[in-house]
Amino acid sequence: MDNCVIAADGLGKRYRIRHGRYPQDGLRHVMADWLTNPLRRGAAKMEDLWAVRDVSFEVERGEVLGVIGRNGSGKTTLLKLLSRITPPTEGRARLTGRVGSLLEVGTGFHPDLTGRENIYLNGAILGMRRREIDAGFDEIVAFAEVERFLDMPVKRYSSGMYVRLAFAIAAHLQPEILLIDEVLAVGDVRFQAKCLGKMRDVARGGRTALFVSHNMSAVRSLCDRAMVLESGRAELFDDVDGAIRSYMATAAPHMAQQWRAGDSPPACCDNDVVVPLGMKLLDENGDILPAVVPRSRSVSVELDFELKRLDRFLTLGVAVYDATGNYLFHSLQTDGAESDWLDLRPGRNRIRARLPMEMLNEGEHRVVFLAAIHKIKWLCRPDDSNVAVSFTIAGGMSQSPYWQEGRRGLVAPIMQWRKEPAV
Amino acid sequence: MTQPDVRHEQIIRPPSGLDVNLGELWAYRELFWALAMRSILGRYRQTVIGILWAVVRPVVTMVTLTVVFHRVGGMASQGPPYLLLALAGVVPWLLFWQCVTGSTTSLVTSSEMIKKVYFPRLIIPAAACITALVDFVVSLGVFAVMMILLGFAPTWRLALLPAAGLLALAAALGPGLWLSALNARYRDVMHLVPFLMTVGMFISPVGYASSQVGESWRLVYSLNPMVCVIDSFRWVLLSGAAGGVGVAGFGLSISVAAALLVSGLAVFRYMERTFADVI
Numbered sequence: 001m002d003n004c005v006i007a008a009d010g011l012g013k014r015y016r017i018r019h020g021r022y023p024q025d026g027l028r029h030v031m032a033d034w035l036t037n038p039l040r041r042g043a044a045k046m047e048d049l050w051a052v053r054d055v056s057f058e059v060e061r062g063e064v065l066g067v068i069g070r071n072g073s074g075k076t077t078l079l080k081l082l083s084r085i086t087p088p089t090e091g092r093a094r095l096t097g098r099v100g101s102l103l104e105v106g107t108g109f110h111p112d113l114t115g116r117e118n119i120y121l122n123g124a125i126l127g128m129r130r131r132e133i134d135a136g137f138d139e140i141v142a143f144a145e146v147e148r149f150l151d152m153p154v155k156r157y158s159s160g161m162y163v164r165l166a167f168a169i170a171a172h173l174q175p176e177i178l179l180i181d182e183v184l185a186v187g188d189v190r191f192q193a194k195c196l197g198k199m200r201d202v203a204r205g206g207r208t209a210l211f212v213s214h215n216m217s218a219v220r221s222l223c224d225r226a227m228v229l230e231s232g233r234a235e236l237f238d239d240v241d242g243a244i245r246s247y248m249a250t251a252a253p254h255m256a257q258q259w260r261a262g263d264s265p266p267a268c269c270d271n272d273v274v275v276p277l278g279m280k281l282l283d284e285n286g287d288i289l290p291a292v293v294p295r296s297r298s299v300s301v302e303l304d305f306e307l308k309r310l311d312r313f314l315t316l317g318v319a320v321y322d323a324t325g326n327y328l329f330h331s332l333q334t335d336g337a338e339s340d341w342l343d344l345r346p347g348r349n350r351i352r353a354r355l356p357m358e359m360l361n362e363g364e365h366r367v368v369f370l371a372a373i374h375k376i377k378w379l380c381r382p383d384d385s386n387v388a389v390s391f392t393i394a395g396g397m398s399q400s401p402y403w404q405e406g407r408r409g410l411v412a413p414i415m416q417w418r419k420e421p422a423v
Numbered sequence: 424m425t426q427p428d429v430r431h432e433q434i435i436r437p438p439s440g441l442d443v444n445l446g447e448l449w450a451y452r453e454l455f456w457a458l459a460m461r462s463i464l465g466r467y468r469q470t471v472i473g474i475l476w477a478v479v480r481p482v483v484t485m486v487t488l489t490v491v492f493h494r495v496g497g498m499a500s501q502g503p504p505y506l507l508l509a510l511a512g513v514v515p516w517l518l519f520w521q522c523v524t525g526s527t528t529s530l531v532t533s534s535e536m537i538k539k540v541y542f543p544r545l546i547i548p549a550a551a552c553i554t555a556l557v558d559f560v561v562s563l564g565v566f567a568v569m570m571i572l573l574g575f576a577p578t579w580r581l582a583l584l585p586a587a588g589l590l591a592l593a594a595a596l597g598p599g600l601w602l603s604a605l606n607a608r609y610r611d612v613m614h615l616v617p618f619l620m621t622v623g624m625f626i627s628p629v630g631y632a633s634s635q636v637g638e639s640w641r642l643v644y645s646l647n648p649m650v651c652v653i654d655s656f657r658w659v660l661l662s663g664a665a666g667g668v669g670v671a672g673f674g675l676s677i678s679v680a681a682a683l684l685v686s687g688l689a690v691f692r693y694m695e696r697t698f699a700d701v702i
Binding site: 015082084094108117125127176 | 454461541615
């Protein structure tokens with residue numbers, strides 16, 4: 001029996017944009033226009049904007065498909081098409097099973113109604129039957145932590161309470177197919193973690209879901225496959241990391257895990273000694289690193305460059321910055337004893353080094369190419385350079401049950417503690 | 424391996440043709456009630472006058488009409504006391520007025536929901552009309568009180584009141600659907616409505632009996648859908664003591680109301696496709 005729960009075939013949605021004088025949007029203007037210009041002479045030019053174009057994919061029962069892409073790439077429009085909020089211009093889609101759409105939390109909340117009344121209202125709006133709401137009522141209230149405030153009008157709620165209640169109701173939707181649009185970014189850090197946990201339960205509960213998000217680590221942990229949308233067109237990837245890499249490469253080239261020189265050497269690194277050709281971040285198997293990795297992985301950086309001439313005082317390596325731009329450290333191939341220095345030749349060279357993962361804290365890190373003539377001048381100065389790769393550390397910090405989330409500090413080493421006899 | 428639930432299969436495709444799909448409306452009835460309750464409760468929470476407003480409005484309108492038409496204008500009532508004649512016209516007129524005014528802006532007010540959730544959009548203006556029904560019921564209570572005060576006894580015709588009420592709703596829903604769909608697309612339509620209502624109140628037999636319209640004008644006058652509604656209410660509440668516009672006129676008026684309802688449904692369903700994009 002066909003196990004395919006969502007099947008989209010050539011879906012497309014076109015909007016028409018008018019150029020020229022901004023059309024006044026009233027009936028009286030339309031009528032005035034018609035009276036003064038019945039033959040439509042010199043009518044404003046219309047441009048077609050395809051928000052979604054020729055998108056086809058299939059999702060099987062129990063699968064979670066991630067949808068990623070830049071702002072304006074068509075992700076929300078695709079969800080709207082599948083939710084029947086707006087009809088497609090072309091193509092078809094077939095959905096088998098009850099569909100629940102979460103395009104926003106708190107839709108339809110009325111400020112003068114109490115929390116209790118809004119739970120029933122919002123639940124009905126989201127498509128829950130009254131008995132379903134009754135059954136899940138206590139759970140919803142407990143999840144949102146608003147027991148004491150149930151009979152207060154929601155306009156008196158703090159913004160945190162409001163958003164927790166909204167998410168709690170939405171999280172208890174029990175449809176067979178879930179279409180979720182970036183609703184995870186609500187509340188404080190603690191609640192966001194709770195939301196993620198709930199989303200994970202949904203994903204593991206055998207429900208089929210389409211998950212649109214900008215949160216790459218959430219996509220990585222919740223999705224089985226992923227689709228990248230770019231200007232309305234979709235590309236499917238069986239491997240989520242592959243999708244994230246592809247998205248990063250186009251959307252955020254400075255945040256990719258590999259860098260390649262273009263036709264001319266980069267302006268920030270213009271000198272007569274060294275020309276950077278490429279940079280890569282590799283995992284323990286020598287493959288390109290995924291964008292988000294736990295600290296337990298082994299990460300190496302590989303530099304590919306051309307030496308125009310040799311110089312005794314040439315030093316090169318990388319500088320590492322954290323997400324806020326703090327300069328964490330730099331490392332040069334000449335840092336060790338002279339006997340360990342690499343034997344570089346004129347022409348093409350490729351060198352590799354392991355990053356000290358055991359020192360680094362969670363978060364995004366930027367690894368920038370660096371070259372200088374020792375104590376004389378910069379060849380490639382890292383501060384303004386775009387010869388860089390980046391990656392994000394998330395999780396895997398330590399085996400300790402007490403260290404499961406981010407910690408303060410630029411670096412986060414694990415020190416070895418020993419017991420000494422008490423004097 | 425569980426089989427997919429074929430009963431819930433949906434096909435999404437570009438719209439073509441017109442279908443009203445009343446079955447879908449029935450499936451969404453719980454949401455309809457939830458939205459109607461939201462509108463009603465929302466209106467009366469936190470207002471001291473609240474429900475009193477449903478009493479004040481018909482009474483004030485009736486008194487104003489009495490002063491203008493009866494005292495100043497000298498219009499006489501051929502039958503029941505003028506106050507009752509006026510009130511019997513005011514009650515359905517206010518239902519119409521509230522229903523149309525509420526429907527017109529209902530879609531725009533609920534624009535956030537329309538952009539984020541799917542449900543048949545017909546529910547929204549329909550819920551606005553239910554809110555108007557609440558005030559209508561209260562105003563019927565006011566009428567009952569007036570009847571007692573003036574010593575006017577009702578007859579068996581009162582039993583047809585629900586039918587008259589339904590007719591009033593149907594007559595109001597037609598224009599309501601037209602205007603709500605148009606207002607979603609052209610925002611200035613809602614400014615037309617108060618003007619239309621003011622004119623409407625005078626060309627409808629609210630402050631006078633329709634039998635007082637000259638013979639030669641009757642047919643044209645009967646193009647107004649509210650003529651049949653108000654005549655029905657007068658007939659039911661005042662036991663026919665006030666004259667009507669005649670059978671031909673009544674038939675014409677009710678046909679116009681039906682045409683407005685059917686065309687309103689069609690226009691609404693057609694424009695519904697683009698609501699989420701233009702609202």
